[in-house]
Amino acid sequence: MPLLKNFFITLSNNSYLNNAAKKVGPKMGANKVVAGNTIPELINTIEDLNNKNIAVTVDNLGEFVGTIEESLHAKEQILQIMDAIHQHNVNAHMSVKLSQLGAEFDLELAYENLREILLKANEYNNMHINIDTEKYASLQQIIQVLDRLKGEFRNVGTVIQAYLYDCHDLVDKYQDLRLRLVKGAYKEDESIAFQSKEDVDANYIKIIEQRLLNARNFTSIATHDHNIINHVKQFMKTHHIDKNKMEFQMLYGFRSDLAQQIANEGYNFTIYVPYGDDWFGYFMRRLAERPQNLSLAVKEFIKPKSIKRLGITTALISTLLLFLKCFKHCRR
Ligand SMILES: Cc1cc2nc3c(=O)[nH]c(=O)nc-3n(C[C@H](O)[C@H](O)[C@H](O)COP(=O)(O)OP(=O)(O)OC[C@H]3O[C@@H](n4cnc5c(N)ncnc54)[C@H](O)[C@@H]3O)c2cc1C
Numbered sequence: 093m094p095l096l097k098n099f100f101i102t103l104s105n106n107s108y109l110n111n112a113a114k115k116v117g118p119k120m121g122a123n124k125v126v127a128g129n130t131i132p133e134l135i136n137t138i139e140d141l142n143n144k145n146i147a148v149t150v151d152n153l154g155e156f157v158g159t160i161e162e163s164l165h166a167k168e169q170i171l172q173i174m175d176a177i178h179q180h181n182v183n184a185h186m187s188v189k190l191s192q193l194g195a196e197f198d199l200e201l202a203y204e205n206l207r208e209i210l211l212k213a214n215e216y217n218n219m220h221i222n223i224d225t226e227k228y229a230s231l232q233q234i235i236q237v238l239d240r241l242k243g244e245f246r247n248v249g250t251v252i253q254a255y256l257y258d259c260h261d262l263v264d265k266y267q268d269l270r271l272r273l274v275k276g277a278y279k280e281d282e283s284i285a286f287q288s289k290e291d292v293d294a295n296y297i298k299i300i301e302q303r304l305l306n307a308r309n310f311t312s313i314a315t316h317d318h319n320i321i322n323h324v325k326q327f328m329k330t331h332h333i334d335k336n337k338m339e340f341q342m343l344y345g346f347r348s349d350l351a352q353q354i355a356n357e358g359y360n361f362t363i364y365v366p367y368g369d370d371w372f373g374y375f376m377r378r379l380a381e382r383p384q385n386l387s388l389a390v391k392e393f394i395k396p397k398s399i400k401r402l403g404i405t406t407a408l409i410s411t412l413l414l415f416l417k418c419f420k421h422c423r424r
Contacts, residue, residue: 094287097380101279104376107156113372122375125345125385126153129369131176137344137365138182144352146361148184149222149341150177153368154192160201163194167205171212173367178216185220186213187364195233203237210245218247220270225251227278228285235262242269249309253277254296255285263299264306272312272341273300277377293320300324304333312362314341318350325359335359343378346385 103109127137138148152170157163170188177184188209195202206223213219223234234250241248249269252259253276263271275292276285286292297320303311304327313324321340328335339360342351355361366374378385 098279100376100380104373104380110156110370110372114369122371125343125366125375125378126371127344127365127367129367131172134173134365134367135176135180135182138177138184139180141363141365142183145355146351146363147339148182148365149187149220149362150184151187151189151224151364151366151374152192153366153374154370155189155226155373156370157192157194158197160194160198163192163198163201163205166192167208169368170209174209174212174216174219177219184365185222187222187224189224189226190233190237191226191230195230195237199233199236202233203240206237207241207244210241210248213247214245220247220249221245222270222272223248223250225253225274225276228256228280231256238266238269251314252299253285254299255280255292257284257286259295259299260302263303267306268308270310270312271303271307272314273303274314275317277381279380293317296320297323301327304328304338305331307337311338312341313338314364316342316347316350321350321354346378 127134134150138150141148150173152166152173154166154169157166170186174186177186186209188206190199190202190206193202193205206221210221213221223238225231225234238248238250247270249271250266251272251274252262252266253274255276263273273296275296286295296315300313300320304324313320315321324340327333328338335358339362340351340354341362341364344363344365351361351363
């Protein structure tokens with residue numbers, strides 16, 4: 093359904109809507125997939141997951157950072173979250189976006205911000221810091237920054253997006269780093285990325301196998317796709333790959349039962365927990381991946397039979413309602 097996907101991706105990239113949404117707080121079920129916006133709420137969520145034998149990677153939400161002050165503010169928020177993780181002795185690390193640290197207007201500033209985060213992470217038992225990948229246009233920035241930092245720090249890694257034709261080269265290049273492998277969440281041109289689910293899935297399996305056979309560091313396989321997960325489990329059995337060399341990851345609020353089941357089978361499991369008030373872009377990307385996600389989030393308000401029928405309509409109508417609400421709010 094490329095039309096719907098494009099619709100939600102376009103909304104996710106709209107800075108006006110993103111800013112407006114911050115003021116109205118998480119709506120349309122977004123509160124089910126974002127772990128609040130106070131540190132105590134976040135720590136409660138992490139503790140709940142840790143009690144189920146599930147680790148956490150925290151994402152301090154926020155993408156449209158256009159000034160030095162905003163990037164320094166984001167860095168301070170990330171450092172505060174790290175302080176709280178350390179003080180409460182919970183099993184969690186950080187996922188950060190270079191755009192939030194200032195990369196879109198000053199790459200050197202983003203590098204310095206990230207370096208400060210890594211220095212703090214070293215004080216906190218080498219807490220892992222993952223650089224999330226964003227749009228393809230920013231991939232070279234991530235590579236430049238990572239290549240400067242990987243000599244100095246051992247606790248930094250990044251994400252490889254399987255929809256990119258040239259992702260195999262990066263899997264090879266970063267064999268020594270901790271990597272997360274994903275399908276890829278952004279809309280990319282066919283000159284650089286596979287467009288169909290079949291092609292992306294096939295390439296995803298290729299890089300997972302390539303990585304599991306050759307990696308010299310930990311691997312995170314981040315997907316909600318049970319077919320991929322089952323394939324990986326079988327591949328690991330066939331090739332006698334140690335479960336402790338890898339983990340599965342999912343996003344907070346999605347397929348929690350499956351996550352728990354996999355953790356109970358003895359696999360390492362980490363949940364990616366988004367936190368903070370800048371929820372709109374993140375939530376729109378989740379709808380772009382799977383418009384039914386919205387129906388799942390509001391399912392207690394709708395009878396199960398109607399969900400299937402109304403899924404996509406509900407998603408569209410709710411988004412438009414939010415659009416109007418944000419618009420009204422900003423005119424006030
Ligand atoms: C922990 C984590 C971190 C990520 N980090 C990044 C990043 O840094 N950069 C980036 O570009 N992308 C990132 N992503 C997003 C990723 O690239 C995909 O866009 C996203 O995970 C959707 O793809 P999928 O592999 O989950 O499977 P999909 O292709 O979305 O789904 C495959 C199948 O799985 C089933 N399924 C999926 N979701 C559900 C559900 N909620 N309930 C029931 N069945 C379901 C359905 O049968 C579906 O057809 C991340 C994803 C995760 C989980």
